[in-house]
Amino acid sequence: MKKTGLFFGSFNPIHVGHLILAEYFATQTELDEVWMVVTPQNPLKKKDSLLDQYLRLDLVNRAIATNPRLKACDIEFQLPKPSYTIHTLIHLEQKYPDRSFSLIMGEDNLVSLPRWKNYEELMRRFEIWVYPRVGQTQTHLAGHPNIHLVQAPVIEISSTQIRDNLRRGKSVRYLLPEQIHDYILKEQFYS
Numbered sequence: 001m002k003k004t005g006l007f008f009g010s011f012n013p014i015h016v017g018h019l020i021l022a023e024y025f026a027t028q029t030e031l032d033e034v035w036m037v038v039t040p041q042n043p044l045k046k047k048d049s050l051l052d053q054y055l056r057l058d059l060v061n062r063a064i065a066t067n068p069r070l071k072a073c074d075i076e077f078q079l080p081k082p083s084y085t086i087h088t089l090i091h092l093e094q095k096y097p098d099r100s101f102s103l104i105m106g107e108d109n110l111v112s113l114p115r116w117k118n119y120e121e122l123m124r125r126f127e128i129w130v131y132p133r134v135g136q137t138q139t140h141l142a143g144h145p146n147i148h149l150v151q152a153p154v155i156e157i158s159s160t161q162i163r164d165n166l167r168r169g170k171s172v173r174y175l176l177p178e179q180i181h182d183y184i185l186k187e188q189f190y191s
Contacts, residue, residue, distance in 0.1 A: 005033070037076060040083060
């Protein structure tokens with residue numbers, strides 16, 4: 001079975017931090033590949049600041065075009081909204097029986113995992129790969145046998161910060177891959 005890590009996110013926009021983490025998990029763990037799952041609407045986030053889902057998917061595709069171990073995934077576009085991770089994972093298992101799926105998340109998401117729909121089932125059925133976040137305290141969930149804490153690079157870049165800088169006309173160069181930076185400026189996304 002091909003081991004596929006699912007890196008969920010709004011990717012609003014995708015930035016170098018996302019790419020560094022995706023590359024780390026695709027090359028430094030037992031995962032064979034990483035699918036970057038573009039989330040149309042995270043039930044724990046406000047919808048008003050989201051760029052259109054197809055534009056965000058296009059940005060992800062552009063950012064990873066030359067990396068065969070990374071794939072943009074739009075599976076949640078066809079599922080009921082809001083998107084719940086457990087529903088997506090069950091759907092993917094049925095659609096791709098030759099793959100074994102795992103979650104990739106930051107420590108901040110591990111701390112909030114008990115607020116997720118059917119989180120106990122999620123932890124029981126799927127492996128969860130967790131990367132460090134600055135200032136996060138350990139949670140009792142870290143000891144679960146399906147949870148793997150890894151020493152991935154700590155990235156302190158946020159899409160919110162990037163959007164705010166773009167709105168204020170401030171530079172975001174080097175926070176985004178060059179082709180994404182140039183495309184966002186050309187199309188005036190987030191301005």
